[in-house]
Amino acid sequence: MSDLRDLYQEVILDHSKGPHNRRPMAEASRTAQGFNPLCGDKVTLYVKLDGDRIADVSFEGSGCAISTASASLLTESVKGKSLAEADALFQGFHDLVTGKVSHDEAGDNLGKLKVFSGVSEFPMRVKCATLVWHTLHSALNESQQTVTTE
Numbered sequence: 001m002s003d004l005r006d007l008y009q010e011v012i013l014d015h016s017k018g019p020h021n022r023r024p025m026a027e028a029s030r031t032a033q034g035f036n037p038l039c040g041d042k043v044t045l046y047v048k049l050d051g052d053r054i055a056d057v058s059f060e061g062s063g064c065a066i067s068t069a070s071a072s073l074l075t076e077s078v079k080g081k082s083l084a085e086a087d088a089l090f091q092g093f094h095d096l097v098t099g100k101v102s103h104d105e106a107g108d109n110l111g112k113l114k115v116f117s118g119v120s121e122f123p124m125r126v127k128c129a130t131l132v133w134h135t136l137h138s139a140l141n142e143s144q145q146t147v148t149t150e
């Protein structure tokens with residue numbers, strides 16, 4: 001597991017240094033903001049919908065390595081997914097980072113998101129990892145919402 005853990009930390013570091021899909025989106029169908037006052041993480045999420053499918057997703061914001069990497073990996077994970085699939089990913093991710101399910105029990109649909117399994121050992125970091133997911137949930141359910149983890 002320690003080799004795997006090193007690999008996971010490397011992936012998180014890579015995504016925090018060079019996040020994917022960090023750009024504004026003028027033609028977004030939905031936008032939401034998230035804020036984690038405990039750490040100071042801020043994120044704005046842009047979603048472009050095509051029917052019930054997420055055609056494109058991007059983010060802007062500043063925060064710690066975990067929150068930035070989580071936003072980057074979220075955009076990669078939910079792009080092209082249906083709203084129901086995105087919701088299932090959110091549930092699975094939440095269960096993983098809160099320790100409800102272990103790394104090995106987590107569904108294969110999580111894919112790369114499993115790099116965050118170690119976060120469950122650091123309760124303060126759970127909000128950093130889940131902030132962007134709560135923000136996505138808000139963007140998909142209500143437009144122009146602000147989420148705070150408090």
Ligand code: ZN
Pocket residue numbers: 036039040041063064065066067127128
């Ligand atoms: Zn943070």
